[in-house]
Amino acid sequence: MEFKLDFGYLVEIIPELLSFIPLTLFLAVISMIFAIIGGLILALIIRSNIPVLKQLATIYISFFRAIPTLVQLFLIYYGLPQIFPAFTAMTAITAAIVGLSLKQAAFLAEIFRAALNSVDKGQVEACLSVGMTRAQAFRRIVLPQATRNAIPATSNVFIGLIKETSLAFTLGVVELFAQGKILAASSLKFFETYLALALLYWFLIIIFTLIQQTLEKRMEKPYIS
Amino acid sequence: MITVTNLKKRFGENIVLNGVDLHVNRGDVLAIIGPSGSGKSTLLRCLNLLEMPDEGIIEIGDTKVDVTKMSRKETHLLRQETAMVFQNYNLFKNKTALQNVTESLIVAKKMDKQEAERIGKELLIKVGLEDKFHQYPATLSGGQQQRVGIARALAVNPHAILFDEPTSALDPEWVSEVLQVIKNIAQQKTTMIIVTHEMKFAEEVANRVIFMADGNIVEENEPKEIFHNPKNPRTKQFLKTLERDE
Numbered sequence: 001m002e003f004k005l006d007f008g009y010l011v012e013i014i015p016e017l018l019s020f021i022p023l024t025l026f027l028a029v030i031s032m033i034f035a036i037i038g039g040l041i042l043a044l045i046i047r048s049n050i051p052v053l054k055q056l057a058t059i060y061i062s063f064f065r066a067i068p069t070l071v072q073l074f075l076i077y078y079g080l081p082q083i084f085p086a087f088t089a090m091t092a093i094t095a096a097i098v099g100l101s102l103k104q105a106a107f108l109a110e111i112f113r114a115a116l117n118s119v120d121k122g123q124v125e126a127c128l129s130v131g132m133t134r135a136q137a138f139r140r141i142v143l144p145q146a147t148r149n150a151i152p153a154t155s156n157v158f159i160g161l162i163k164e165t166s167l168a169f170t171l172g173v174v175e176l177f178a179q180g181k182i183l184a185a186s187s188l189k190f191f192e193t194y195l196a197l198a199l200l201y202w203f204l205i206i207i208f209t210l211i212q213q214t215l216e217k218r219m220e221k222p223y224i225s
Numbered sequence: 226m227i228t229v230t231n232l233k234k235r236f237g238e239n240i241v242l243n244g245v246d247l248h249v250n251r252g253d254v255l256a257i258i259g260p261s262g263s264g265k266s267t268l269l270r271c272l273n274l275l276e277m278p279d280e281g282i283i284e285i286g287d288t289k290v291d292v293t294k295m296s297r298k299e300t301h302l303l304r305q306e307t308a309m310v311f312q313n314y315n316l317f318k319n320k321t322a323l324q325n326v327t328e329s330l331i332v333a334k335k336m337d338k339q340e341a342e343r344i345g346k347e348l349l350i351k352v353g354l355e356d357k358f359h360q361y362p363a364t365l366s367g368g369q370q371q372r373v374g375i376a377r378a379l380a381v382n383p384h385a386i387l388f389d390e391p392t393s394a395l396d397p398e399w400v401s402e403v404l405q406v407i408k409n410i411a412q413q414k415t416t417m418i419i420v421t422h423e424m425k426f427a428e429e430v431a432n433r434v435i436f437m438a439d440g441n442i443v444e445e446n447e448p449k450e451i452f453h454n455p456k457n458p459r460t461k462q463f464l465k466t467l468e469r470d471e
C-alpha cells in the first residue's frame with residue numbers, strides 16, 4: 001500500500017487536540033509549582049547542615065532522581081492504595097501531579113542548591129555588617145540572584161515536565177497524548193495524528209522558550225556591564 | 226567607645242588571635258598593619274561577629290557582650306554598632322548604587338523609602354558618585370564600587386567603620402580616589418579602624434597605629450613613632466622588608 005500524507009486530516013484534528021492543551025498545561029504548571037516549593041525546601045535543608053534532616057533529603061534526592069517516572073507513577077497510583085486504603089480515593093490526575101512533583105523536586109533541589117551557592121557569601125556578610133538579619137539577606141539579596149542563576153536549568157526541567165505529562169495517560173488520564181491515541185486508533189491515521197501531536201508539543205515548547213527568553217533578558221539587566 | 230578585652234580566636238589548631246586587648250576612642254582613626262596571616266582581618270571580623278571569637282569581651286558604643294554567652298539578639302545589636310568596607314566591595318549585585326546604600330535603611334532600620342533615598346543620594350554625592358545613582362555594580366569601575374561600599378557603610382550611621390584593606394583589590398589607577406574619600410571621612414571625626422598595606426596612607430590618615438604579628442598586638446603608637454622610630458624588633462623588621470620591596 002502506498003502511503004499518502006493526509007494533510008487535511010492533520011489540520012482537521014488540531015482544533016480537537018488543542019482543546020486538551022489546558023489540561024496538559026494544568027498538569028505541568030501545578031506539578032512545577034509543587035516541585036519548586038519542594039525543591040527549595042530540600043535545597044535549604046541540604047545547605048543548613050541540620051543532621052538527620054540533611055541525610056533524609058539526600059536520600060530523597062538520590063531516590064527520586066533514580067527511578068523511572070513510569071515506575072514512580074504506577075507505584076503511587078496502583079501501589080500505594082494497597083498499603084494505605086485512603087489512597088484509593090486519589091484520582092489519576094492527582095496521582096500524576098504528585099508523582100511528577102515529587103520527582104522534579106529532586107532535580108530542582110540540585111539546581112537550586114547550586115544557584116544559591118553561586119551567590120558569593122561576601123554579599124551576605126555585607127548584609128550582616130550593615131545590621132540586616134540572615135533572613136533579610138536571604139530574601140533581598142541571595143534569593144533574587146539565585147533565581148536568575150537558576151532560570152535556564154529550571155526552564156529545562158519545566159520543558160521536561162510538559163513532555164512528561166504525556167505519561168499521565170498510563171494512569172488513564174485523557175490528556176493531549178491520550179486523546180491523540182484515541183483519534184489515531186479510530187482513524188488509523190497514525191502518522192498524521194502523532195505528527196500533529198509532535199507539532200503541538202513543539203509549539204508549546206516554543207512559546208514557553210519565548211517567555212523564558214524575555215524573563216532572562218529582564219533579569220539580566222543588572223548584570224550587564 | 227570600642228573596648229576589646231582578651232579576644233581569642235582559633236581556626237582548628239591555628240591560634241589566630243591570642244588574647245587581644247584594644248581600645249579605640251571616639252573619633253580615632255586606627256590603622257592596623259602587620260604581615261600577611263597575622264590576624265588583622267580576623268580581628269576586624271571578630272568585632273562585627275562575621276567570625277565568632279572563642280573568648281573575649283567586646284564593647285562598642287552602647288553594646289557590651291561577652292562572646293562566650295552571647296544571645297542572637299546581642300549578636301545582632303553588636304553588628305548594628307559598626308559597618309564594614311570589604312576588600313572585594315561585596316556590593317549587592319542585584320541592586321543599583323543607590324539601592325546598595327538604602328537597602329539597610331529600608332530593610333533593617335524600617336525607614337521610609339523617600340527618606341532613605343534622600344540620605345542615600347546625599348552619601349553618594351559625598352563619595353563623588355552623583356552621576357551613578359541608578360547604575361548597577363557591574364557597570365562601575367573598582368574605585369566606584371568601593372566608594373559605593375563606603376557610602377553603604379556610612380548610611381547606617383555606625384559608631385565605627387571597619388575597613389579591611391579597602392584598596393587591595395583595586396587597579397592602581399583607582400587607589401588614590403578611594404583613599405581620598407576615606408581621608409575626607411576621617412576628617413569628619415568618624416571613628417574608623419583600617420587594616421591596610423598602604424603605609425603612607427596609614428601614616429597620613431591615622432592618629433594611631435597598631436602593628437600585629439602572630440595574633441598579638443606587638444606595638445601601638447602614633448604613626449610618626451611607629452613608622453620612623455619603631456621600638457619592637459618585629460616592627461622594625463616588617464617595615465624594613467616593606468622598604469626593600471618598594
Ligand SMILES: Nc1ncnc2c1ncn2[C@@H]1O[C@H](COP(=O)(O)OP(=O)(O)OP(=O)(O)O)[C@@H](O)[C@H]1O
Nearest residue numbers: 236239241259260261262263264265266267268390
Ligand atoms: N575561615 C578561616 N578558616 C581557617 N583559617 C582561617 C580562616 N580565616 C583566616 N584563617 C587563618 O587565620 C590566620 C590569620 O588570617 P587573617 O586573614 O586574619 O590574616 P591577615 O592578617 O588579615 O592577613 P592578610 O594581610 O594576608 O590579609 C591565617 O593563618 C589564616 O590562614
Ligand SMILES: [Mg+2]
Nearest residue numbers: 265266267390
Ligand atoms: Mg586580611
